[in-house]
Amino acid sequence: MSTRCPDLPFLPGYSFNPNIGRTNFRLTPVLGFIGEVKDGNRGLIEKVRPNMFGPISDKFPSFYPRGQTIELPGYIIFDKQTLCFDAFFQETLQEVRGSPFQVRTVKIYYFLEDGTIQVIEPKVENSGVSQGTLISRQRIRFPAPMDDNFYEMIDFNIGREVELYGRVFKITNCDKFTRTFLNRCGISVSDPIVSPEDPYLQLRSHDRDAFQSKKPNRNRNSLGQFLENDRKVLHFKAYWDDQNTEYGYLHFLELRYYLADDTIEIKELQSETGGEHGFMFLRRGKLPKRYRELPAVGSNANYTVLNVLGSALSARRYLVDPLDCGREKIEYYHEKDLTIGGLINCYGRKLVLTDADAFTREYYATKYGISEFAPISPPASNQKTVYIARPKERELPPWNGFGSYEDSAQNCITVEPKAPLRDFKKFLLYDRIGLDSHILRFKAKMISKVPENCSRKFIISFYLTDDTLAVFEIGQTNSGFTTSTFSKRASVQLAGQKIFASKPPLCYTPLHMFIGATLSINGFTFVLTDADEYALRYMEINCGQFPKANLKKIMQNVREKLRPIYKDFVAENIPKENAVMSYSQLRNKLCKIMGEEFTEHEMITIARAFSASCYNPTYDRAKIRAIALTELKRFLWDDLDRLREYFIHTDDSKTGKLTKKECYTVLKGARLPFDNELVEKILDVIEKDDECKLSYEDILQFLDRNICAPPDEPPSNIKNELWWSSEQQPEAGKLIDWCEFNKYLDLESTFREPVEHHSHSIEAVENS
Template sequence: MALRCPDLPFLPGYTFNPMLGKTKFNMDPKFDFIGDGVPALVEKVRPNMFGPLSDKYPSLYPRGEVLELPSWIAFDKQILCFDAFFKETLQEVRGAPFSLRRVKIYFFLEDGTIQVIEPKVENSGIAQGTLICRHRIRFPAPMDDNFYEVVDLNVGKEVEFYGRVFKITDCDKFTRNFLNRCGIHVPDSLNIPGDPFLELRNQENARIKKRGKKKDDSLGKFLENDRKVLRFYGYWDDQETVFGYLHRLEILYYLADDTIEIREVSTEDCNKKTTFIFLHRDKIPKTYKELPMPGANCASTVLNVLGPGLQGGRFIKDPLSCGVEVTEYYCEKDLFIGSVINCYGRKLVLTDCDPYTREYYRSMYGLNSLDAIAFPEDKHAGVKVEQKERELPPWNGYGSYEDSAQNCITVEPKAPHRDFKKFLNLDRIGIDSHILRFEARMLSKIPENCTRHFVISYYLADDTIAVFERGIRNSGFDTKEFFARRSVALPNQGVYTSKPPITYKSQDMYVGATLIINSFKFVLIDADEYALRYMEIHDHQYPKANIKVIMGKIREKLRPTYKDFVAENMPKESTTIPYDTLKAKLLGILGDDFTEHEMITIARAFPGDVDLTEKYDREKIRAITLTELKRGLWDDLARLREYFLMRDPHKSGVLPRNECYIVLRACRLPLEKELVDKILQVIQKDNEGNLCYEDILNFVNRDICKLPDVEPISLKHELSCIKVIEYEKYKLINWCEFNKFLDLEDTFKEQPVNNTIERLQKNK
């Protein structure tokens, strides 16, 4: 800037240009050396004419007094803190020309930077926080070439930062000790003058409090006490009235909004077995007269200041709230053990509380003794109340009975409820289907219907039945669904009654049972393996599959005539007895009380040894083979002979079994593996077990001993003998095991056939 004489006016021609006569116009270097060749960024300043000369490096103290360390290491994290205030002019506030704002001034010793922060005051109405960010602050003009240093900040001084004057009133202990060690005297703390704006606000708040109608801070109370509930236990004694009883209650007090919820709980000695809401969550008034009129609970009053005469009138809010009745509600101070609450004319007595409530009253009000009191005597304890079953109107025949019953129970139609627990337990779980399938025949006066085959499936998940028909070729009936899946009512029941119809249960499904489904009569003649196995595993539910129950019934019938029964039915050559023979004997003894399913259960419990004789001989195997070759259009006998001769270089005429199997598979005969194994079993063999391949060639030659074609069969199942064994296993019953399970040894010892039975058991 240009220099001027203060006695002359600041006009052109009265100033001096400092650039006159200057020949060097280069900029001052920004770097200098500290110590032995250590470069550092410095700021060149001019001497302070109003105080001591500043150091060349303002961020460093004079050398020799401290160790030769950089300032950012020597004074790291060392901060001087001063308390100060400044006045802010308020032109728009009447009665308060200014407001006093308190700040903290931080001086960082490591680099000489300054930061000014105003502590936040709640509900101050102004933005507070960092007023001046941390940086080096210059002196006001005309000394703006210099920066504030440590010596410029002290208690009692006034500093000007960017046109705002701060009065320093105090400092912390560290600052006071640091300045004293540097030789700077720190005065005592100064008193902060009063704030006229704050005094004006306090007077206004006091005037508002005197005027009344304080607005509660419901939001703050909610945020502070949300999810905090006091729990009391009590009762309402209503035993003096007709049909009254002792109500055991649970009182919940919500601290967030001072509302109360009352629930009635059921206990073992209470006749009322249901639990319901006694009073919904709401505030309970201490005095109850009558229900308030509409608009009586309004928080404010509206006044018509012009009257009804003028058109439209003029309505304003009544600031004095004239005529408003103050209603007192129950609060936490009114609730304690032994207190009586007037709940809309009902006297509720508090007898106990939970541990949280005890701790709350102990910490808030210092109540340490909150002992529970006893309930009054229940006059109706032990008296059983007969519960009458609800009677519904008779079914009108439209829709299902369940849908009609739901329309009678509730006004709003709802779907019938199903047994969800039963559905979860008995629904399909992996390969366990929980479906009992039975083979059935129809009983009808029409002969064609008696030849039809049906599969009846019983679903355990919901006790429903579905019927499928298996069509037989050239019978005139197709394979289709005969009866859709649904519950089936038992016959000979009243239709238009108020009671639900009795439907078929799983216990009604057994081999030999007769079912009437949609006016068609079916008899169950067989069951699949899953159904038989499931009923045997759960034999406590199905007596027809419980071998202990069946044998116990037979034991009681055979006890008087056991001697004759054993003598007539004891096998002579083996230890097994045919299925039909034993069934005929038991039917003659038990009569109609014995079913086919019980006989199947006996056969499965005591299976006899199966004679594994071949069902298919050489002729049947050859007939099946020639039929399959004809179906596969195979006629390459010459190649098959060539392959056999290639495998037999010595021309012996025999080959091992595995060689013959490889040749048959290599020539790609259209035969199943099971059929090839059967062919190799019936081929002629030598003494060493080798097969004669010439016999194989003759076996598959259609020109030699022609045979008629056979019907197609399931080779994998039929030829493996599994079906034969499973079928024949239950057609023979182990006689010894059957008698042993009967456990009639006392009677059996008196019979002369005892030695024969023992001999049979030893042979087995």
């Protein structure tokens, strides 16, 4: 009967809850209380229901009697504690003759925290049955008629049988934790039981032929052979005598046998002694011993298809012949068939092996014990010289003026438009790497009939990546010319060549770039007058590519020119006061002797090699030490003992030497009150060995005020004064060391005595 009045609308506040005042909701409680109310520590526990419709029992599923244990929940006391038992059960096999059943081993886990049980069968590869979790984790009841209660810990022991959902498991063993836990609970655990043998596995071991697959795998696994013999090749020399046929001749061949996959490759040589390969005689592949005809389609397949069933592509099936009826067995040449003097049938051509290389001889001696390798001489050739026709170079039509030469040549080679190929190896070799730009920059001036053009200044950049040139003009005040790009980056052709020709014209290369060279760029003539430090140093390092910067070659030419007049040349140019000669002085003398072929770049190379610049730095070792000790005194730093410990700890090999980077790291880590510029200057004046390693003992003595302390330095701007570019060094090559130049010539010892009598050392000049 509804308590709602039909006259009232069905809105909130106009209806009433029928459960108000109701006490019996007809729900059976499934939880019971543990402990009394007066204890104040009551807990809930699940009650036991014998069956789905029976009353709830007052029996609590607890192994320990009340009052003998600590009153804590089981999930806290037995958290992550599990009993593990080994067991087996038998499964009936009706489809296997001679094996009525099979034995399957399992693991039974009993979780003490909640009394749940889990059964897992370990997975065995190629077992034929689905394995893994047989019974998921849950509480399991006893079989009927004892299904009122659940399995407890005392129901599991070695030798006992438990029935879980209709399967009987025989417990044979347990782990160490389970045995110890049950013994402490007063439960005796017997010794392990041996599991019975599986008759199905015994049947498979005795009769393996009965269980062979119907479609055996015919694929040969050659990965092991490849990994063992990769890059191992047997080389033989051979010949094919084809002189009996018309236009035939004696072919000299090289046979290569690849041990990785047993394939053979044969190349024809241009001559008996070897040299370049003429052409490919036989492409790499397996060589059959007997050749009759071309193989049919599908004859080299691993399987023979008998029939194709089904019409649709998705439901199509193939019937494969497991016996390979009608397959012809083909024998291929193997390494054991190759011997010096042996005959090989190469598709009807008889090849005779005459010799082998050292690796092949060692291989056969190690594996087959063959020690005699007498080479065989080939028969005499009827023809004196055999010339192999070389492919003619393709002749292209003359350039028509549209696009570049490379574009036009590419369009003549193929109908499909393709971009010209770029020298990618050269690009990777000369691409920018850090501060190494691979760009040679030269100063240049223009040679023109217009006087205003002769005073203009230009910078010519030569890019080694693709041998291109770019010209930039530097504008001068009131000259009428601004700083801009005079000629964009591009390949520049040499002057005096035919423009409309079939072959591409020659362009400027690195050999044309040197100081004093004359370049013709877009109708303008430029003369290179100078180069930056990077260009000069790069050309000196790579002197093999730049002969104008090759000091050895230049001095050899000077030596040959001075040999007849060496005595007069030395006597005329002996310095009176010191052993230094100016650049212009030596240049004028060498130009008269060497002639017009002697370039300005060669003179600059000589001047840089024998430079004698007198340079006294403003901040020497004593000055820098005075500044450093003043800074230490100003900041009250006195911790040399700890700094010594830092150096010793960093020096793993205990050699007393560290690299500059390691010393810099130690000094900055010790929190010395020095700026970065001062630390760099200190490390520059410290003693170094042949490997440019610094002695940290010298650094400690350098910072020790008790050892010859200099007077304090007045305060100054250290960052500005010790900056690396604040003190400009003189340009190398302005002054030339005459003694070193004369010593490098090393002509006749009789002419060297007066020179040595009047010469002075470089150190004396620098000290002056």
